[in-house]
Amino acid sequence: MLRKLDNTLPKTLKTDVCIVGAGPAGIVLALTLEKHGISSVLLEGGLLDSSGKTGRDAYKGEVVGLHYPLSASRLRWFGGTSNHWGGWCKALDPIDYTRRPNAPLPSWPINAEDLAPYQEKAAEWVELASNNFENDFIMRDPASQLLFDTGPQFKTRMFRFSPPTMFGKVYRSEVQESELIDGIYNANVVSMTSAGDAVGTVLAVSPEGDQLNVSADRFVLSMGGIENARLLMHLADSEGGVFGSPSEYLGACFMDHFGFSPGYLAASEGLKHFRHQQQEGAPILPAITAREDFQMEKNLPSICLMATPDSPMAELPPAYFTNPGIMGEASASNSRYRLQLMIEPTAHTASRITLGANKDAFGVPRVVLDWRVLEQDYLDTERFLHELAVSVGATGLGRMQRTRRFEGQYRQRLTGGMHHMGTTRMSDSPNFGVVDPDCRVNGCRNLYVAGSSIFPRVGYSNPTQTLVALSERLADHLNSGTA
């Protein structure tokens, strides 16, 4: 069922699992638990179709590092940020689960194979035509691809696109009709009580002052990549903190994919490394990426590259590249493409959120975001681009033009993907993470975290599909009897 927290609701509820936050992670978790016969209370701070009186206010905070649109990047109502996402989907590549040489922190304690069955299910949740992101599908239209597959260094993988699925609308009726899910909106969690090393109850309040105590066997925070950490930090700071001393990584390692337009590529005419619809097919975006062996050999971060047709350049016009032998098979007809990168950030503790002195309307301290990108990440991006320039030339596929180096103003004016990740990172050692491989908060036997805040490494892929897969996996764990 779905109901609003107001003065008609009981003051206390008891359930198997209390899920805090009704975005994609929370909704998928509740509906998957239902299939296992597990009841849940699904709490949402905002309303069904808007953030309500104070919802937007709760997301305000202070930005002290790189510029970041703290409020604009999140939505606080049923369905969460899926109410305005772009639908980009891609499972993480297998290499994204491994640790890069010299990375300051460990990567995932699980691997792509562990998550593979859940990625299949996640693809269904986000309404994809297929869970295949590799090249065999793209090669139905080989003329549209920069055929790196003949070389050992780069290859094409692809993004797929969700309609996009607005979880709060698409799955609302399922939640509404469920006998095991008690969805309660207008309910903002402000505190928890502990019993030993476990959470006993959570207290949710409405902007109008109504209160609801939910007791449960297990609790899951699925409030988003920033809010999960903010609430946990608030709870840890509260009197009688619920899970002992918080991990030093709580709030740390904030990451977002960042973009950069380095210049242009001259290559065969008709390439489609941008979002398009194949004939009678679903929309795809074939992006250029490094092959795993090459990425490992060169210690490159995960980066993908998109190319959009652009105006020819007078100084080096298409006719130049038609000189015999100058540009291999691309000589006959060629175009200039504007390049755009999506870059994986390295997890590091200086990029983080903390709690500020100001509080929101519910008394929870506002967030202070200090987003930082390592110098090495910029340098690694430059190395990636150098390798790409060499590879397109050496394979006769094209030429690259650099109009920008990743320095100065381009570092200061970074644009993020609005993917909030890493602030409650997963690790198999409490020394390097906030949650364990089962998504359980270290030091608290019945408190879990779902969503992209648990990502210890993020690749270049948009996080929604993977965080949905992790919710499916968490539901299995909560049903396993070991939780």
Added chain:
Amino acid sequence: MLNRRQLIIAAARSSVLLSSAFVLTACSDSDSTAVSLPPTEPGSLDEYTRQMQAISYIGVACRENIGFHEDQPIEAIKADLEQRLLADLGESTANDSISDAVDQAIRNDFSAGRLIEIDGWQLSETECRLAALAAVQQGFETAQAPAPPKDRYGKIVEINAWGPQSTIQGQIFNEQPDGHGGIWLQATGIPASVVLQFGGKTQGTQVYADHLTSGLRDEYMHEVIDTPGVYQVELYDKASLMRQVVGEFTVKASGDQPRKIPDEQLASCKIDTWGPDKGRVGEAFNRQPSGASAFWVRTKCAAEGSQLLLDGEALKTTLRKDLLTATAPNGHQLGVGPHELELRIGSGPQLVKVGTLFIEP
């Protein structure tokens, strides 16, 4: 085709010819006119570089970058190129042509990291030397870009619908959450290189599978909506340099549009009921099988030719007795906030306010 031995012979001959050419060029008063050279060996390096196209800019830039123009004998450059090509041909490619040798030499340069950067272009040393040599041979002394191809008008896509097509002076049209005036266009297969141009100015454009969105922002938007007139709207494909006229956008002078009709007429034209008055952003309201949104209005004062207008934009309207229905193809693209629905009575200028459609987030 040119085998290894032929290349050596041709190269030796062309060396002599080229050194003569360099002297001729260097002594010439003309900076950029091509110098007439003696005939060259077919398939020779000379022939290749003399026929290189579009090097008037890059060739000179390469020559300046390499520096041989000032202090290196042309023979040395030539000899170096010959060595590179011969080396890259290798023993196993005895029957390859010079273009194959060029291709292989360039690939080898890239693999070995022998790159030269010209205006950001990452070029191989060999190709840069070839272009430089060609610039000398063809008499280019100063770098000048070839004349760019001109834009031309034609059909880029089949446009199904677009809008809005007008506004009233001072009124932001199809206002979006961030305050800009949104323009939409429906068509399938829009190239990703297409941008929308409004009054000759390129506007930020997002291309999707079956539509694009664009609009006017900030100062330019206010400049437009404050100035009554007609603005040409075009699509421009940056890659093919093709233009397509979309239509005209009219900013009507506020005085031209009677927003209110006299009371006695208003009294005689009552809107009985109408709908819908609410919609959700991103979704068609009162969705029709075609995917379009639709309004209905019951009034006894509508006459043949009456039209419903949404935000000043005429909708395709049908009248049956006292029921008007109209479709809004772009309903799902309306911005959050109020949108005015009006009724134009008959074909006259009078407008009656029907009500306000509110698009919710």
